[in-house]
Amino acid sequence: MAKEIKRIGIVGAGFTGKQIAAQTALNDFVVDVYDIDPKVLEGAEKYISGVLKRKNKMDSIQKVSYYSDLDKALEDVDLVVEAVPENLELKKKIFSQIDSIAPVHTIIGTNSSSYPVSKIESAVKRKDKVLNLHFYPPIPTRPMVDIMAGSETSQETFEKGKQWIIDIKCEPLVVKKECLGFVFNRVWHAVKKECLKIWDGGYADIETVDTAWKIFTGMKMGPFTMMDGIGLDVAYAVEMSYYEASGDPNDKPPDALKELVENGDLGMKTGKGFYTFRRRRKK
Numbered sequence: 001m002a003k004e005i006k007r008i009g010i011v012g013a014g015f016t017g018k019q020i021a022a023q024t025a026l027n028d029f030v031v032d033v034y035d036i037d038p039k040v041l042e043g044a045e046k047y048i049s050g051v052l053k054r055k056n057k058m059d060s061i062q063k064v065s066y067y068s069d070l071d072k073a074l075e076d077v078d079l080v081v082e083a084v085p086e087n088l089e090l091k092k093k094i095f096s097q098i099d100s101i102a103p104v105h106t107i108i109g110t111n112s113s114s115y116p117v118s119k120i121e122s123a124v125k126r127k128d129k130v131l132n133l134h135f136y137p138p139i140p141t142r143p144m145v146d147i148m149a150g151s152e153t154s155q156e157t158f159e160k161g162k163q164w165i166i167d168i169k170c171e172p173l174v175v176k177k178e179c180l181g182f183v184f185n186r187v188w189h190a191v192k193k194e195c196l197k198i199w200d201g202g203y204a205d206i207e208t209v210d211t212a213w214k215i216f217t218g219m220k221m222g223p224f225t226m227m228d229g230i231g232l233d234v235a236y237a238v239e240m241s242y243y244e245a246s247g248d249p250n251d252k253p254p255d256a257l258k259e260l261v262e263n264g265d266l267g268m269k270t271g272k273g274f275y276t277f278r279r280r281r282k283k
């Protein structure tokens, strides 16, 4: 049976956007990748081609195109995944641009970690064709995607989005009604919140918490290492969005986390966060 969704646009090819593009290309879709920053686009091409080569999918390399022009990138896509930084006004602006460029049938999904698409949908006319499509990078080891409707999303859009998630070999995590944090991010938020309180209150060392988590869950990394990997700027922004949504002082991330972010200690990407990382020397 012919797939209804065949061509995917990725808007924002940073940390998550390039992984979504690679997973999509690996599963035989045509992919059009756009980023505002040409250097990011170059990095994305290197990453995606590398993944496809390692998986022996040489044919798929030709099916991925890279654009610095949004109009060209979205000319013929059936589904767009927006993965620009976590800023509501920026996401609305990008949704509005996509809405004015993409074909009328195109579905627009956001990979936002915290904003329900109902907060973004006012920026588009096609309110029946929007979705939250939230990934959990690294996608190869965490192949699952939250899928959540906006206030006017049609059942057809939802089903098509769900089928696409299955087609790219991920598990769809269906959110039955709007929920801050979707399915698993909500669980993960509760874990992070308590870990941060233990650290901020001086109750135990980060190493102790991470070790306990690894023994208990059998996972290779603890919550503090994972937050360093995600980026403390992203982690702080996400925790703040929960706090802003609930207004519950218990949800407020500790000021000490904000201080790390303000000092530029953002985790693995800057070499220091909760932990200090040895930088790879350039050859």
Ligand SMILES: NC(=O)c1ccc[n+]([C@@H]2O[C@H](COP(=O)([O-])OP(=O)(O)OC[C@H]3O[C@@H](n4cnc5c(N)ncnc54)[C@H](O)[C@@H]3O)[C@@H](O)[C@H]2O)c1
Residues within 6 Å of the ligand: 011, 012, 013, 014, 015, 016, 017, 034, 035, 036, 037, 040, 083, 084, 085, 086, 087, 094, 111, 112, 113, 114, 134, 135, 136, 137, 230, 234
């Ligand atoms: N980092 C994670 O682990 C993670 C996990 C799930 C979801 N997300 C969500 O994915 C989104 C992107 O996060 P990320 O970590 O990939 O960020 P990132 O900073 O690595 O990538 C964002 C990209 O968007 C590009 N960009 C900025 N403005 C743009 C514009 N106007 N048009 C096109 N591209 C533009 C940037 O150049 C950058 O390459 C956020 O909404 C975030 O909450 C992140």
